[in-house]
Amino acid sequence: MDNDKFIPFSRPSFTKEELSAVERVLKSGWWSRGKVTEEFEEMFKRYCTADYALALNSCTAALHTGLKLINIGHEDEVITTPMTFCASANVIRHCGAKPVFADIDEETGLIDVENVRNAVTKNTKCIIPVDYAGNVADIDSINEIARSVGAYVLEDAAHSVASTYKGRHVGSLTDMTAFSFYATKNIATGEGGMLTLRDEKFYDYAKMLTLHGMSKNAADRYKNGGSHYYDIVMPGYKYNLTDIAAALGIVQLKRLGNMQAKRKEICNIYDSAFKDSKFISLLKTPDWCENGMHLYVIKLNLDTITISRDAFIKELYNFGIGTSVHFMPINISSYYKEHLGNVSMPKAERFYNRIISLPLYPSLSFSEVEYIAQRVLEVAQSNAR
Numbered sequence: 099m100d101n102d103k104f105i106p107f108s109r110p111s112f113t114k115e116e117l118s119a120v121e122r123v124l125k126s127g128w129w130s131r132g133k134v135t136e137e138f139e140e141m142f143k144r145y146c147t148a149d150y151a152l153a154l155n156s157c158t159a160a161l162h163t164g165l166k167l168i169n170i171g172h173e174d175e176v177i178t179t180p181m182t183f184c185a186s187a188n189v190i191r192h193c194g195a196k197p198v199f200a201d202i203d204e205e206t207g208l209i210d211v212e213n214v215r216n217a218v219t220k221n222t223k224c225i226i227p228v229d230y231a232g233n234v235a236d237i238d239s240i241n242e243i244a245r246s247v248g249a250y251v252l253e254d255a256a257h258s259v260a261s262t263y264k265g266r267h268v269g270s271l272t273d274m275t276a277f278s279f280y281a282t283k284n285i286a287t288g289e290g291g292m293l294t295l296r297d298e299k300f301y302d303y304a305k306m307l308t309l310h311g312m313s314k315n316a317a318d319r320y321k322n323g324g325s326h327y328y329d330i331v332m333p334g335y336k337y338n339l340t341d342i343a344a345a346l347g348i349v350q351l352k353r354l355g356n357m358q359a360k361r362k363e364i365c366n367i368y369d370s371a372f373k374d375s376k377f378i379s380l381l382k383t384p385d386w387c388e389n390g391m392h393l394y395v396i397k398l399n400l401d402t403i404t405i406s407r408d409a410f411i412k413e414l415y416n417f418g419i420g421t422s423v424h425f426m427p428i429n430i431s432s433y434y435k436e437h438l439g440n441v442s443m444p445k446a447e448r449f450y451n452r453i454i455s456l457p458l459y460p461s462l463s464f465s466e467v468e469y470i471a472q473r474v475l476e477v478a479q480s481n482a483r
């Protein structure tokens with residue numbers, strides 16, 4: 099295939115609206131956190147019926163902030179899934195705490211609640227469930243486990259901005275929820291994230307913690323004397339979002355319904371192409387949620403083909419199709435192996451060897467989607483066992 103026809107795994111989608119929203123901010127003279135970011139927070143809060151929403155510059159920042167809010171430190175354990183992006187575990191290490199992995203359910207890719215139960219110890223302070231590919235974790239059960247041992251739940255909702263759980267939007271289901279607006283996510287601002295919260299004290303503390311630990315109260319108090327004054331209450335972080343990114347976020351959130359409708363049409367084409375294939379299994383969506391269609395993951399039935407997942411990916415690449423793998427289990431990465439020793443997560447590891455994420459984004463044309471589906475079936479057929 100010609101290089102200019104290569105179908106990338108992901109491609110951000112924007113309209114004239116995004117362009118003019120960004121232009122307005124650029125011309126306004128205020129590029130950092132300001133009124134536009136506040137407007138984005140308000141909109142987002144209403145969208146997911148959260149009590150509080152704080153816009154940050156990544157989901158990673160939101161996860162780290164969440165753990166800091168509940169004082170996670172050296173003696174603590176935080177339970178999460180190995181089937182996630184490294185950030186979900188890295189932030190636990192940033193706090194000096196120990197990540198404890200609970201293996202997944204291979205049908206849904208989600209953390210398995212029984213394994214969470216078995217992973218709990220007296221040091222468990224937090225559980226980070228990850229909403230895999232748009233599937234929402236079994237949040238009621240996870241909340242209940244956490245409550246029974248006095249731990250918090252910090253939901254990694256990087257994939258689930260458009261998902262619902264028992265009819266409710268993700269963002270109000272747990273103590274703290276972290277969203278991502280990274281370039282490949284359903285809402286994209288280049289880099290960006292949101293932390294939604296239930297507790298006002300957490301919210302106030304999070305605002306300070308993510309802006310250098312500067313006390314705004316102090317600034318207010320000295321307003322008349324000298325507006326330059328602020329106090330440093332703690333050594334905080336620089337995690338705020340910019341108005342430039344927030345302008346993109348506002349338009350993307352408005353367009354989310356339309357973008358999801360396009361994703362749905364793409365998923366339908368893939369579904370009908372693959373549903374009767376003996377070579378491919380599809381991810382299941384649990385009854386309790388509506389999948390927000392972040393990733394379209396196929397699972398190769400490796401006993402029906404003679405090639406590996408990696409060789410399969412290479413053949414698709416030669417047909418001009420970019421794909422990805424979500425994710426390599428964190429427990430087999432060199433740092434975590436060294437840090438935690440050899441932790442075996444048999445289901446996540448078996449799952450990993452089978453999965454391929456296909457292109458899924460609003461700017462894909464239907465002919466591209468048909469082309470991808472046909473080539474996937476062709477590669478499988480030509481390597482049938």
Ligand SMILES: *Cc1c(COP(=O)(O)O)cnc(C)c1O
Pocket residue numbers: 155156157158159182183185186228254256257277278279280290291
């Ligand atoms: C993308 C992603 C993150 C990190 O998001 P950033 O906004 O890039 O920090 C965290 N968790 C999961 C599951 C992700 O897919």
